[in-house]
Amino acid sequence: xxxxxxxxxxxxxxxxxxQRTLDTILKVLEHYKVPQNKxxxxxxxxxxxxxxxxxxxxxxxxxxxxxQLTLPFGYTTNLIGDLNDSN
Numbered sequence: 001x002x003x004x005x006x007x008x009x010x011x012x013x014x015x016x017x018x019q020r021t022l023d024t025i026l027k028v029l030e031h032y033k034v035p036q037n038k039x040x041x042x043x044x045x046x047x048x049x050x051x052x053x054x055x056x057x058x059x060x061x062x063x064x065x066x067x068q069l070t071l072p073f074g075y076t077t078n079l080i081g082d083l084n085d086s087n
Contacts, residue, residue, distance in 0.1 A: 015057040
């Protein structure tokens with residue numbers, strides 16, 4: 001799996017509730033050399049761009065999605081892969 005480290009990565013709220021989960025995500029993103037200033041907790045529609053990333057957490061699953069903006073005020077996501085497989 002490839003991550004473009006020039007894009008922002010948004011963390012869904014479920015990913016930031018548990019410190020262990022957050023630490024795991026940050027470790028994986030460090031592996032991909034994602035700068036800290038590109039990692040954003042929550043989804044901020046004011047700065048969201050197409051081709052940014054979203055990480056969703058469901059239990060122990062950490063899934064990476066690519067974001068596509070839709071009109072008039074929303075976005076869709078396309079699953080890229082499971083971050084758990086990247087460790």
